[in-house]
Amino acid sequence: MAKQSAKTLTGEIVSHAIREAFVKLDPRILIRNPVMFVVEIGFLITCILSLDPTIFGGYHHPGQRTYDLLVAVILLITILFGNFAEAVAEGRGKAQADSLRKAKTDLTAQRRKSSGEYEVVPATTLRKGDIVRVIAGDMIPADGEVLEGLGSVDESAITGESAPVIRGAGGDFSSVTGGTKLLSDELMIQVKVDPGESFLDQMIRLVEGASRQKTPNELALSVLLAGLTLIFGIVVDTLEPMATYVHGSIGIATLIALLVCLIPTTIGALLSAIGIAGMDRVIRFNVIAKSGKAVEAAGDINTLILDKTGTITIGNRLASEFIPVGGHTEKELIESAVISSLFDETPEGRSVVDLARERGVSFAREAYTDAENIEFSADTRMSGLNLADGTIYRKGAVDAIRRYVEEHGESVPSDLAQKTEGIAKEGGTPLAVLRGTEVYGLIYLKDIVKPGMRERFEKLRRMGIKTVMCTGDNPLTAATIAKEAGVDDFIAEAKPEDKMRLIKAEQEQGKLVAMSGDGTNDAPALAQADVGLAMNSGTMAAKEAGNMVDLDSDPTKLIEVVSIGKQLLITRGAITTFSIANDVAKYFAIIPAIFVKMIPSLQALNVMRLTSPQSAILSALIFNAIIIPMLIPLAMKGVQYRPMSATSLLLRNLLLYGVGGVIAPFIGIKLIDLLITALGFAHV
Numbered sequence: 001m002a003k004q005s006a007k008t009l010t011g012e013i014v015s016h017a018i019r020e021a022f023v024k025l026d027p028r029i030l031i032r033n034p035v036m037f038v039v040e041i042g043f044l045i046t047c048i049l050s051l052d053p054t055i056f057g058g059y060h061h062p063g064q065r066t067y068d069l070l071v072a073v074i075l076l077i078t079i080l081f082g083n084f085a086e087a088v089a090e091g092r093g094k095a096q097a098d099s100l101r102k103a104k105t106d107l108t109a110q111r112r113k114s115s116g117e118y119e120v121v122p123a124t125t126l127r128k129g130d131i132v133r134v135i136a137g138d139m140i141p142a143d144g145e146v147l148e149g150l151g152s153v154d155e156s157a158i159t160g161e162s163a164p165v166i167r168g169a170g171g172d173f174s175s176v177t178g179g180t181k182l183l184s185d186e187l188m189i190q191v192k193v194d195p196g197e198s199f200l201d202q203m204i205r206l207v208e209g210a211s212r213q214k215t216p217n218e219l220a221l222s223v224l225l226a227g228l229t230l231i232f233g234i235v236v237d238t239l240e241p242m243a244t245y246v247h248g249s250i251g252i253a254t255l256i257a258l259l260v261c262l263i264p265t266t267i268g269a270l271l272s273a274i275g276i277a278g279m280d281r282v283i284r285f286n287v288i289a290k291s292g293k294a295v296e297a298a299g300d301i302n303t304l305i306l307d308k309t310g311t312i313t314i315g316n317r318l319a320s321e322f323i324p325v326g327g328h329t330e331k332e333l334i335e336s337a338v339i340s341s342l343f344d345e346t347p348e349g350r351s352v353v354d355l356a357r358e359r360g361v362s363f364a365r366e367a368y369t370d371a372e373n374i375e376f377s378a379d380t381r382m383s384g385l386n387l388a389d390g391t392i393y394r395k396g397a398v399d400a401i402r403r404y405v406e407e408h409g410e411s412v413p414s415d416l417a418q419k420t421e422g423i424a425k426e427g428g429t430p431l432a433v434l435r436g437t438e439v440y441g442l443i444y445l446k447d448i449v450k451p452g453m454r455e456r457f458e459k460l461r462r463m464g465i466k467t468v469m470c471t472g473d474n475p476l477t478a479a480t481i482a483k484e485a486g487v488d489d490f491i492a493e494a495k496p497e498d499k500m501r502l503i504k505a506e507q508e509q510g511k512l513v514a515m516s517g518d519g520t521n522d523a524p525a526l527a528q529a530d531v532g533l534a535m536n537s538g539t540m541a542a543k544e545a546g547n548m549v550d551l552d553s554d555p556t557k558l559i560e561v562v563s564i565g566k567q568l569l570i571t572r573g574a575i576t577t578f579s580i581a582n583d584v585a586k587y588f589a590i591i592p593a594i595f596v597k598m599i600p601s602l603q604a605l606n607v608m609r610l611t612s613p614q615s616a617i618l619s620a621l622i623f624n625a626i627i628i629p630m631l632i633p634l635a636m637k638g639v640q641y642r643p644m645s646a647t648s649l650l651l652r653n654l655l656l657y658g659v660g661g662v663i664a665p666f667i668g669i670k671l672i673d674l675l676i677t678a679l680g681f682a683h684v
């Protein structure tokens with residue numbers, strides 16, 4: 001998808017946004033934005049005034065109708081500009097939603113009936129728990145978990161990545177997404193979602209912004225803006241009595257114009273566009289963020305916790321060697337390893353059976369149908385088989401197997417520790433193989449660190465983020481991989497609840513924590529973290545628990561997400577600063593111009609020498625309107641973020657947007673005043 005949406009502004013988006021700008025004039029929509037709603041009320045009042053200037057009392061001056069009408073028109077344009085900004089931001093998501101919808105249309109499924117036969121049904125009728133069969137060349141009809149089989153899947157409809165990925169039963173690569181295509185073999189899939197709840201549906205809703213909610217930060221800012229609007233309302237309200245006191249009158253249209261100039265219309269108009277654009281930028285890095293809140297939190301992350309296998313490493317942990325211990329032969333070891341793996345559907349288990357077959361050892365599953373299968377779990381860190389005759393076969397993490405042996409009053413062979421260390425030092429995962437209470441040897445599982453990790457973690461460090469790898473593997477393997485990948489710290493032999501405890505401990509110190517993970521055992525931690533980035537290659541449980549999914553399954557994608565989050569916060573801050581600085585400047589530009597005729601001694605303050613009070617007001621109002629579209633590109637692209645300290649960043653932005661915000665209106669208003677005078681509108 002990243003590739004499809006590289007183009008940011010198409011003619012189609014612009015023309016759609018122009019139409020939307022008018023639709024959004026509906027007061028029922030606009031009321032969600034109090035600042036702009038006030039502008040709309042002002043527009044309505046000045047509209048009425050331009051029809052009947054004396055309707056609210058007062059005198060009718062010549063030319064007043066034209067003036068009132070001009071104010072009304074500029075106010076309307078101000079609202080349209082704001083609506084347009086929001087519609088443009090939404091438009092990019094709509095275009096993406098349309099291309100996603102194409103992946104959804106007209107899917108059918110082969111659903112298994114209770115009789116065991118298959119019937120062809122529309123994919124939209126599938127429900128949670130249904131079992132479907134998918135054959136090479138077919139589209140996968142719904143999100144689900146693979147129950148049986150292993151095959152390659154083209155997920156380009158969702159990820160934009162054309163290289164096929166492997167999906168299979170067991171392990172952390174078992175989830176499939178509706179709308180993707182099975183390229184080889186056959187899969188039996190259990191549907192995991194009801195209609196309308198699928199990943200694709202969620203993505204469409206997200207990119208369309210239909211489920212967009214104001215983030216806590218946005219809410220706080222909205223309250224502040226509404227408060228400022230109220231305060232300026234009161235300030236403007238006191239002007240007319242003051243004018244009466246000096247035997248003058250300001251007029252309703254002027255008061256409204258003044259109010260609109262003073263309330264924070266710039267940030268009011270651009271606030272939601274800034275938020276939508278931030279979400280959109282995240283999507284363009286192939287990350288699906290389920291809420292704007294998550295993106296904002298990413299901007300303030302202190303610690304990143306990652307799981308090892310499948311997150312930092314490629315995750316196809318493959319058996320590559322059998323190493324006997326305690327005087328056992330290699331053949332004895334391989335036989336026990338195979339028996340303990342016969343019904344182990346994890347990639348690790350399958351790879352043991354495959355390697356043994358290469359070495360000439362294989363057993364038929366049928367001979368062991370009366371045995372009890374002990375499935376692998378992250379808690380026991382073992383898997384195996386209990387034969388009907390009472391013989392026990394296990395393979396698993398070496399410390400788990402050793403504990404098991406010692407609990408049975410036996411001890412492990414003396415060369416186990418040293419050979420385990422040999423594997424671990426190379427970054428491999430050693431699995432001990434057990435028959436009865438005797439350890440026969442080790443399986444060497446090889447796993448490769450994903451390319452480019454070291455540089456990426458280095459970049460995170462420069463952003464001030466601490467990285468901690470948290471793995472179920474042994475300390476030595478963990479240390480080797482941690483060193484190779486370049487993470488700051490690691491925790492080994494961690495159970496799922498340890499990952500969660502680690503996150504809670506960091507949070508209790510007031511830190512914001514991100515977690516990258518792919519396994520079902522990562523789900524609780526992904527849910528607990530402030531930012532839970534699940535790998536798209538991972539399990540359904542992981543993807544559901546996290547508040548972001550990386551379609552490229554790259555844990556360091558957090559770099560981009562953090563940058564975008566920071567950029568979002570900085571952009572919002574910068575435009576707020578600019579907007580409020582502008583308003584203050586406008587105050588000093590207009591007030592002397594209005595009062596100078598009533599109180600001639602104010603002439604000293606009238607530094608701008610605007611042609612007339614009317615042109616001062618109209619110029620300020622026009623400036624106030626056109627600053628909105630001028631800032632749309634900044635709101636969309638965001639203020640550039642470079643890693644630097646928070647204080648220097650703050651200082652730089654205050655200078656640029658604060659001081660710039662004070663100066664800009666003086667120049668802008670003066671120029672517009674000259675233009676208005678030249679056009680002959682200065683004395684309407």
Ligand SMILES: Nc1ncnc2c1ncn2[C@@H]1O[C@H](COP(=O)(O)OP(=O)(O)OP(=O)(O)O)[C@@H](O)[C@H]1O
Pocket residue numbers: 307308309310344346348349376377378381382383395396397398429430431470471472473474494495496519521
């Ligand atoms: N199929 C299996 N049978 C027996 N033991 C296994 C199997 N797969 C993994 N193990 C052992 O269990 C340990 C924990 O595995 P698991 O995949 O749950 O780790 P984890 O907590 O997700 O961390 P990571 O994914 O970073 O390795 C592994 O390090 C390995 O020693």
Ligand SMILES: [K+]
Pocket residue numbers: 260261262263264265266583624
């Ligand atoms: K304003």
Ligand SMILES: [Mg+2]
Pocket residue numbers: 172307308309310518519
């Ligand atoms: Mg894992």
